[in-house]
Amino acid sequence: MANIRETCRVAPDQLQYRCDESLLAEEPFEAIQPCGDIIGQNRALQAMDLGLEIDAKGYNIFVTGQPGSGRLTAVKTLLESVAARVKRPLSDICYVNNFKMAENPMALYLPAGEGRKFKKAVAYLIDSLVTIVPKIFAGETYREDRGRIIKEFETRQHDLFREFEKKIKEKGFVLVQVQIGQAVRPDLQPLIKGEAHGLAELEKAVEEGQFPAEELERLQAEYEVLFKDLQATSEQSRKIAKNLEDELNRLDTSTVLPLINDKVETLKKKYASPPVQQYLAELNQVLIDLLDFFRQGEQGSNGDHGRLREMFSLFTVNLIVDNAEQKTPPVIIEDFPTYKNLFGSVEKVFDPATGWQSDFTRIRSGSFIRANGGYLVVQAADLLQEPYVWPTLKRALRTGRLTITNVDTMTMPGGGLKPETLPLKVKVVLIGESRIYDLLYHLDEEFKKVFKIKAEFDSVMANDRQAVTHYARFVKKVVDEDKLPPFDRSALTAIAEQGVKLTGRKDRLSTRFGYIADLVTEAAWLAQKNGRTTVDGDMVRKVVRMQRQRVDLAETKIQEMYERELYLIDVSGWKVGQINGLSVYDLGELAFGRPSRITASVSPGSDGVINIEREASLSGRIFDKGVLILTGFMRHRYGLDRPLVFSASLCFEQSYGGIDGDSASSTEIYALLSALSGQPIHQALAVTGSVNQKGEIQPIGGGNEKIEGYFDVCMIGDLTGDQGVLIPVQNRPDLMLKDEVVAAVAAGKFHIYAVSTIDEGIEILTGVTAGTRGKDGAYPSGSINRLVEDRLAELAETWRRYLAPHRADADA
Structure with missing residues (x-):
């Protein structure tokens, strides 16, 4: 049996892995170039390149792999690199008031940077009108013209009633004002011995034998004729008042209309897109229809101007996506993918008199909307835990359109807006574990239609000279970023040895670079604590033992x-x-x-x-x-x-x-x-x-x-x-x-x-x-x-x- 034991016995030199320092280049640590590439994930990168280059619906990407394998960092690095190469025009997105249907605000798309300018231009237009128009109405010329028109119509009205009063006086009647409830209306009364008496009073006098009945009958007949004349005269008076109002409106329009038209026309020349032209045309008409509101500023008090500006806040521009500073397609990483954070919302305020209210100025953007023309990165596990998010995301990716709404529409009634649907083009990258991908692939028929690309991040890579060099460059990157002490060659090989041990295979290195970064940080801390200016292999191995000791209570x-x-x-x-x-x-x-x-x-x-x-x-x-x-x-x-x-x-x-x-x-x-x-x-x-x-x-x-x-x-x-x-x-x-x-x-x-x-x-x-x-x-x-x-x-x-x-x- 000794022979079989010797045949099967494993020699001591086969029981460990030691990284040969010769795998590292002969250069000081300071000369090592920090890595800027994604290490050991060629398969995943090829899949992602495919998904990013195909500009068609459904070619969104689901990235799988173990946590700590550098998925998020790799995705962010790759997307930023791709975005820097892509020449794609970006848009600003604004919401403006829909003057015909206020519950359906209009969406305007403008070239990147123009949204901010358009918002300022419209605000300047309204502010200038709020300031200038009341001054025009308060000006001497306008007041003289207005006074002349009013005086002319007042004279016509005065002459009309003077002729009527002359006529009735000849008939023995006088014009009086009669109180009927809370109202007052004109009426006629006959003059008896120089005093006006109502017909009801004369009827009583006839009954008492103090006034002739024949005279009363004559006066009643005369009253019927003259009262019809009074009605005709009153109708003519109302027409004169209406004509006065029309004339004053024409004065207001002729005075202010050129100013409004000129300012709006200036904006039309700058913004030629049909939706903006339509909005400006409607804005022009509404401003003309609301000239009376400008009179609130005639007195020129701060309170009047404040109320006027509040009224005209409905003419503001709600800029929900501003790409003025964005030179490349946006890369947005959403760490907290709630419905509101992803797809925006319509904020509501509670008014005790009217309940929950809202308007287009309270429409808020979400990261999916801000990523229009670019890329959105979300952790799948976080996204799937949020109510309504997953079906909304699939629908938006399938249709390329999104309507901003609230998930509380059923539970918080009132103030309901339906903003115009936004056409959007977003490339979404989900990051999750393989089991999540498998569940979605087999249980959700729509998933494979909107996430056609799977990019698998491997947890290991081949253990060769190139990989060990990459490890050294990664260590240099962490050291440079965190300003840590340098690592000698024994420390670099010790880190590689730990990377091998994580895989359980001598021919593989781990791609759990999150753990490797922690190992570098802790080894540097230990060296500094011990007054060392350089980190060596013993420090790295001691940190590994300390890491185990922190969690080995159950083992103990x-x-x-x-x-x-x-x-x-x-x-x-x-x-x-x-x-x-x-x-x-x-x-x-x-x-x-x-x-x-x-x-x-x-x-x-x-x-x-x-x-x-x-x-x-x-x-x-x-x-x-x-x-x-x-x-x-x-x-x-x-x-x-x-x-x-x-x-x-x-x-x-x-x-x-x-x-x-x-x-x-x-x-x-x-x-x-x-x-x-x-x-x-x-x-x-x-x-x-x-x-x-x-x-x-x-x-x-x-x-x-x-x-x-x-x-x-x-x-x-x-x-x-x-x-x-x-x-x-x-x-x-x-x-x-x-x-x-x-x-x-x-x-x-x-x-x-x-x-x-x-x-x-x-x-x-x-x-x-x-x-x-x-x-x-x-x-x-x-x-x-x-x-x-x-x-x-x-x-x-x-x-x-x-x-x-x-x-x-x-x-x-």
Whole structure:
């Protein structure tokens, strides 16, 4: 068995990765050029280039990858680079009052920078009219013309009533004003002895015999004729008053109209687009119709001017997108993608008299609107958590149009506006995890129509000279940006080594540059704290240990349970049907391995292999699959010419939570083979490895953590020189163990064995040859396989003899 151990033993120089300093250029740290490129993401960049270059609907981009892989930084850098090359005219967007339908404000598009000028021009127009027109109305010339017109019409009206009064006086009547309720109207009364008397008063006098009835009848008849003349005269008076009003309006118009027309016409010459021309034409007409409001400023008090300006605020321009300072297509990163922040809103104010109110001046833009003509970047997870955002975004991308509204329209009535829909052209980049992309792709039919490009950011890249150089340049970038002390070559290689360890593969480097940046920052802090002017490799490795120590409380507590022997593990001696399996505790920010005792027991019966974890519903589907593969292995090896009739149970002892994965499937086979063959397993050894039905060992994850975890448990006592771990041979190239384990292996106190088959493993564990079938189809006597086969035959015969009398009774 010494030969198989030596064959499978892993040499100390294969247990670690050390970055060769020769991979770095021979230049001082100060001479390294900081990286400005996106590192290690060629596939993702090609996909993004495609999405950005195709100017068609639906070619928006969904970026996937692990957090910390530099997705956001890469996307921002790439978009800014593309935007700098793109020659695309940008627009300002304004909302103005719709004078015909105030609830539907008009949207105006102007070339970038013109929106600000247009807003100022309209404001200047209104302000100048508010200032100049009242002065015109207050001017001497206007007052004289107005006074002349009023005097002329007053004279005409006076002459009219004077002629009427003369006529009625000849008839013995006089014109009086009669109070009727709250109103006063003109009436006629006859003169009797120089005094006016009402007809009702004369009727009473007739009844009392104090006035002749014949005279009353004459006066009544005369009254009827004269009252009709009074009505005609009053109608003529009203016409004179109406003519006076028309004449005054003509005076106002002829006085102010040229001024308004001239100022509006000046704006029309500057802004030729049809929508702006239409708005200015309507503005011109409305200003003319509202000349009376300018009279409020005639007195010239501050209060009058203030009220006038408030009235004319409805003629202002609401500039919601101002690209005056934007020289390239905008790149907007929305960190808080609420409905309001993305798509804008219509603000409302509460008036106790009228309730919730709003107008076009309260329309607010959102980042989707501000990104018109450019790019919008949003985190998918944040966006999908906000109500109404996802369907609105899809609709806007599908139609290329957006209507600014509020999500509270149903719950906050009143003040409802429907601004004109905005045509927009925005390239949206969503950043999220692969699982979010997969869910949207399979469950949302519209998703694949509006996000046609998937850009996958890899978490690793090839570990070669170029990649190590990129790492050094990235470190230089962080150092320059944060003004940190320089890193020597040993520090740069130590950072690369940690980048390799993050991947679990010696031929790969991690692209988690967020973590690498943190590592650089903390190493620089440690160096400065220790009064060092340069960061070296020891500082970097110490920071890595400190990072682990900050989060290893759970690992420490579990280790204490092994030290107190609350977890039962044997790391020496020999036991039948008992073996040390290895598992990984993955807590997210920390993963560590620890051993678990796995036991197997066999007996006559026909239940086959019973896995206690599965029966107790403590196992996952992959673990259950591993147990089924174990059964398949047993049939393939020992049941080709006979049925397997036995009962066996397998158990992870002291396992009280869920367990999943198939990395213990080979371990369970070893325990079962030991129980069946009666050969004890060396408890100094622990095992990890998946297996297939042919008995071939398959690679597993977390190999480094499992080895280090078992080593830590063995270190509770003294190393005996027998302890070690069996791993799949495929995991050997990627071993990156801590220094203490490597030193123990080098000293011969701890061992790593890389096995490729169950036979190799069982021989190392038991010290007994596994055996292969001879020409006669039989395994060699005394081999593990022969012992197992014999034991299975014995169990089957025992079960047959047990069942024989019962079957005889049943037949009888």
